[in-house]
Amino acid sequence: MDLRQLGEWKLIRRIKTSFPASRHGDLVLGLGDDAAVIRTRSDKSLLLTTDLLVEGVDFDLSLCSYKQIGYKALAVNLSDIAAMGGRPRYFLVSLAIPSRASVSFVDQLYQGMQGLAKQFKVALIGGDTSSSPRDLFLNLVVAGEIEPSKLVRRAGARIGDRIFVTGTLGDSRAGLEILKSQGASSKMQTNSKRAVKRGARSLPFAALIHRHLYPMPRLREGRLLATEGLASAMLDLSDGLASDLRRLCEASRVGALIDPAFLPISPSLTRYAGFKERKSSDYALKGGEDFELLFTVPPSRIARLIQLQQREHLKVTQIGVIRPRREGVSMLARNGEKKKLNLVGYEHFRRK
Amino acid sequence: MDLRQLGEWKLIRRIKTSFPASRHGDLVLGLGDDAAVIRTRSDKSLLLTTDLLVEGVDFDLSLCSYKQIGYKALAVNLSDIAAMGGRPRYFLVSLAIPSRASVSFVDQLYQGMQGLAKQFKVALIGGDTSSSPRDLFLNLVVAGEIEPSKLVRRAGARIGDRIFVTGTLGDSRAGLEILKSQGASSKMQTNSKRAVKRGARSLPFAALIHRHLYPMPRLREGRLLATEGLASAMLDLSDGLASDLRRLCEASRVGALIDPAFLPISPSLTRYAGFKERKSSDYALKGGEDFELLFTVPPSRIARLIQLQQREHLKVTQIGVIRPRREGVSMLARNGEKKKLNLVGYEHFRRK
Numbered sequence: 001m002d003l004r005q006l007g008e009w010k011l012i013r014r015i016k017t018s019f020p021a022s023r024h025g026d027l028v029l030g031l032g033d034d035a036a037v038i039r040t041r042s043d044k045s046l047l048l049t050t051d052l053l054v055e056g057v058d059f060d061l062s063l064c065s066y067k068q069i070g071y072k073a074l075a076v077n078l079s080d081i082a083a084m085g086g087r088p089r090y091f092l093v094s095l096a097i098p099s100r101a102s103v104s105f106v107d108q109l110y111q112g113m114q115g116l117a118k119q120f121k122v123a124l125i126g127g128d129t130s131s132s133p134r135d136l137f138l139n140l141v142v143a144g145e146i147e148p149s150k151l152v153r154r155a156g157a158r159i160g161d162r163i164f165v166t167g168t169l170g171d172s173r174a175g176l177e178i179l180k181s182q183g184a185s186s187k188m189q190t191n192s193k194r195a196v197k198r199g200a201r202s203l204p205f206a207a208l209i210h211r212h213l214y215p216m217p218r219l220r221e222g223r224l225l226a227t228e229g230l231a232s233a234m235l236d237l238s239d240g241l242a243s244d245l246r247r248l249c250e251a252s253r254v255g256a257l258i259d260p261a262f263l264p265i266s267p268s269l270t271r272y273a274g275f276k277e278r279k280s281s282d283y284a285l286k287g288g289e290d291f292e293l294l295f296t297v298p299p300s301r302i303a304r305l306i307q308l309q310q311r312e313h314l315k316v317t318q319i320g321v322i323r324p325r326r327e328g329v330s331m332l333a334r335n336g337e338k339k340k341l342n343l344v345g346y347e348h349f350r351r352k
Numbered sequence: 353m354d355l356r357q358l359g360e361w362k363l364i365r366r367i368k369t370s371f372p373a374s375r376h377g378d379l380v381l382g383l384g385d386d387a388a389v390i391r392t393r394s395d396k397s398l399l400l401t402t403d404l405l406v407e408g409v410d411f412d413l414s415l416c417s418y419k420q421i422g423y424k425a426l427a428v429n430l431s432d433i434a435a436m437g438g439r440p441r442y443f444l445v446s447l448a449i450p451s452r453a454s455v456s457f458v459d460q461l462y463q464g465m466q467g468l469a470k471q472f473k474v475a476l477i478g479g480d481t482s483s484s485p486r487d488l489f490l491n492l493v494v495a496g497e498i499e500p501s502k503l504v505r506r507a508g509a510r511i512g513d514r515i516f517v518t519g520t521l522g523d524s525r526a527g528l529e530i531l532k533s534q535g536a537s538s539k540m541q542t543n544s545k546r547a548v549k550r551g552a553r554s555l556p557f558a559a560l561i562h563r564h565l566y567p568m569p570r571l572r573e574g575r576l577l578a579t580e581g582l583a584s585a586m587l588d589l590s591d592g593l594a595s596d597l598r599r600l601c602e603a604s605r606v607g608a609l610i611d612p613a614f615l616p617i618s619p620s621l622t623r624y625a626g627f628k629e630r631k632s633s634d635y636a637l638k639g640g641e642d643f644e645l646l647f648t649v650p651p652s653r654i655a656r657l658i659q660l661q662q663r664e665h666l667k668v669t670q671i672g673v674i675r676p677r678r679e680g681v682s683m684l685a686r687n688g689e690k691k692k693l694n695l696v697g698y699e700h701f702r703r704k
Contacts (some may be wrong), residue, residue, distance in 0.1 A: 139402075
């Protein structure tokens with residue numbers, strides 16, 4: 001059955017059914033009126049973020065499934081909430097899709113969101129659906145909350161603060177490279193999580209592909225860093241470390257010096273980079289879509305961070321230090337000299 | 353200059369400049385971080401609504417300008433806030449546009465939002481920009497606020513409540529018809545408000561075209577109806593009276609009887625329908641995108657409504673009455689018989 005046969009109203013009813021009205025404490029009205037209504041509290045601030053995925057630009061349907069697109073759309077928005085130290089609560093989905101598309105594609109798209117929505121207790125409370133002449137377009141908005149005193153901005157890093165990242169860097173970029181080189185053949189193999197798990201043994205670099213298709217928003221980490229008052233500045237790595245670190249430094253009006261030797265690289269990426277005869281640090285510095293957190297910690301809070309690292313199994317790695325603004329954003333080269341970190345992140349519209 | 357030459361970051365900076373960070377009381381962080389941050393208050397509820405406009409589906413660039421698209425995108429979202437009785441405060445814009453597009457097109461798009469944003473004091477606090485392979489997509493989210501006790505839902509109409517609408521109905525549909533029949537030639541003439549004002553004399557039905565291109569969100573009316581406790585149920589007319597009245601009735605679990613003789617028709621539409629040898633009530637019943645408010649008023653509150661109608665120059669018209677659910681949604685035919693009101697509104701995906 002395609003969407004022309006189902007029609008918009010039945011499609012909306014279908015979506016509603018797959019996201020049952022949750023008994024979310026503060027939700028007054030969810031799907032089905034002109035606007036969603038949320039009771040607010042004066043001890044919490046509201047966080048609002050939005051991210052847009054466009055077919056042929058942000059994803060390629062020959063390389064990934066509808067489910068993976070749905071997953072990723074929600075994950076990247078949750079990642080923005082994580083980067084403020086917040087707790088996500090609600091989301092709205094705007095979808096434009098060609099009428100000839102199969103209803104099951106739309107089902108899969110929303111299924112991709114369901115698991116994450118359940119895991120992080122975020123409720124679907126609104127959206128809009130439209131047909132699209134050609135390309136698929138998916139826009140999500142996530143609303144979250146945070147105690148005003150716990151908020152972590154991009155601006156806030158001070159000279160001498162240490163620079164940290166969560167997880168490992170560069171995996172997503174390598175995963176995308178593999179997907180592209182394998183073309184559509186890999187789509188089937190990565191279509192379900194189970195297949196990826198199986199693939200982890202059979203397919204040589206399935207873990208890297210998985211990191212690209214199923215980025216994990218670092219909500220637990222971001223929340224812990226915020227509530228413990230550890231992070232002086234924070235953002236999530238969407239365009240690549242080099243580019244996002246520059247962004248954090250610009251907002252904080254500081255410089256930075258990082259040591260590429262300390263960049264956390266996964267064993268899979270080490271093997272893959274070796275196989276491709278490239279430096280793994282290139283993937284870590286320039287690769288986008290890792291959705292790890294980049295944050296700074298004042299020296300006085302380092303001891304507490306190390307404590308938590310052990311007690312909460314927090315996977316964080318120090319990669320550098322905040323320097324005066326006039327020194328710019330640089331990295332240590334092999335010979336011990338400082339080298340400017342070039343702006344190499346992803347930018348829309350630019351000719352590549 | 354096109355967007356490839358400007359690049360995404362400069363585009364974002366350009367947008368920021370044209371919407372200067374307003375000293376909006378409760379805004380903690382606007383554009384420029386991972387999420388916008390808003391201080392919330394326990395005496396207000398939050399309203400969230402989203403609407404998506406797709407090129408080739410919701411608008412046709414040969415019939416309207418970028419400025420008109422920008423205007424309409426914000427207007428239709430504000431209209432949703434009006435339909436809850438709320439006050440709009442903030443908005444987020446997601447835009448996907450081909451890289452080959454001229455930077456001035458994007459400027460015009462945002463200019464279309466600026467006037468409305470200023471008029472209703474809504475601040476741009478977030479968004480996302482992406483290139484698009486072919487078509488333009490524009491998704492807006494508006495956040496508003498309302499006192500919990502003043503909220504007006506779709507569900508709330510009771511048997512015996514009178515049915516009202518604001519303004520006049522059917523103009524927008526007629527305007528679209530004229531635009532389509534005139535084709536691109538009318539684009540120039542309606543490109544600026546001044547041209548439309550001039551056109552009101554020169555072009556025979558410019559007022560109808562204007563209603564289609566520049567719908568006015570009925571925020572003052574919605575707010576007044578809510579704060580005075582007059583409306584028991586309310587929504588905004590986006591898909592056409594027949595279809596939207598059914599929606600209100602379904603949500604309220606009631607039926608309705610309307611009298612087409614009472615539908616408020618503008619002099620322009622009367623003339624236009626006469627000229628086309630069609631019934632003006634057809635436009636009023638089936639035409640979408642009027643963005644007037646449809647609401648119900650309990651008999652006990654009618655006197656107060658009439659008082660306000662005069663004192664506040666509120667333009668509202670009674671068109672019918674709420675009936676038991678088993679009677680369905682019908683209208684009085686000429687012969688005095690009741691006739692089922694068919695579902696004739698706009699629906700995405702359906703073959704036309």
